[in-house]
Amino acid sequence: AAEHRVVVGDDDAGRGRPQGLEARALDARVVYTVAVPDDLREFGATVPTFQQPRDAQILTFHRGGCCKTTSYAHRVLFDRKLHEFPDGLEPLLMEIGDGPWRGREVMTRRESDAELIAFDPRVAATRVLGAKLPDAQVRWGFSGDYLAWGRNLVQLSTGRAEEWTVQPPPESIYALDSGRFVLWRDGTTELLDASAWFASPRGW
Numbered sequence: 001a002a003e004h005r006v007v008v009g010d011d012d013a014g015r016g017r018p019q020g021l022e023a024r025a026l027d028a029r030v031v032y033t034v035a036v037p038d039d040l041r042e043f044g045a046t047v048p049t050f051q052q053p054r055d056a057q058i059l060t061f062h063r064g065g066c067c068k069t070t071s072y073a074h075r076v077l078f079d080r081k082l083h084e085f086p087d088g089l090e091p092l093l094m095e096i097g098d099g100p101w102r103g104r105e106v107m108t109r110r111e112s113d114a115e116l117i118a119f120d121p122r123v124a125a126t127r128v129l130g131a132k133l134p135d136a137q138v139r140w141g142f143s144g145d146y147l148a149w150g151r152n153l154v155q156l157s158t159g160r161a162e163e164w165t166v167q168p169p170p171e172s173i174y175a176l177d178s179g180r181f182v183l184w185r186d187g188t189t190e191l192l193d194a195s196a197w198f199a200s201p202r203g204w
Helices: 194-199
Strands: 003-008 018-024 030-035 044-046 057-065 068-078 081-084 089-091 105-110 115-120 125-132 140-143 146-149 152-155 160-163 172-175 180-185 188-193
Touching: 089 115, 125 152, 125 160, 140 172, 140 180, 146 172, 146 180, 146 194, 152 194, 160 194, 188 194
Parallel strands: none
Antiparallel strands: 003 018, 018 030, 044 057, 057 068, 068 081, 089 105, 105 115, 115 125, 140 146, 146 152, 152 160, 172 180, 180 188
16 A cells, blocks of 8 residues: 655755655655645645545645645545545644544545545545534544543544533643543543443533
8 A cells, every 4th residue: 555645846946845746655755646726836835744545535725824825725636647526624633632533534624614524535425413613613632432522522424523611621632542632721621422321421
């Protein structure tokens, strides 16, 4: 199986933009290359570090920074082509925890109403999860079959959502793996096992 990585090479003006993507095997042998579309030539490119399927990878293209507004574009590489996400769907790319992939699906958020949508890029199919992640929410994370944000815990496979009534609410949420989260609130660090909590929901 090939491992995908972005190769950054100088363009004609020597500006150091990605000219192509290389799929490399573990022995560094180039299996195939993919050209970067013209509309992304002015972007830098990275492969996020979260776990990804062997036959598909999300790539992030970016430009700006410093005194300029940073712009992002996300693509999925599979079948030796770069594929776009549907208009209005934002992939939820969290480096900490288990990442956005759940089997063949990528967890995304619909920009119009913050609805969580599971997207299968191979067949361009979407599935509404029945839960929301507000755009302004900055404390959240994925772990196993669960999304924790603010005061809420969502089971991704069912869309079931429960709310914590604890006071004060978590000030930080760090996703681990296997449905576990580290929560920090009121000077105390606590470990939450989402599976066990869902089996018997309580205020905390």
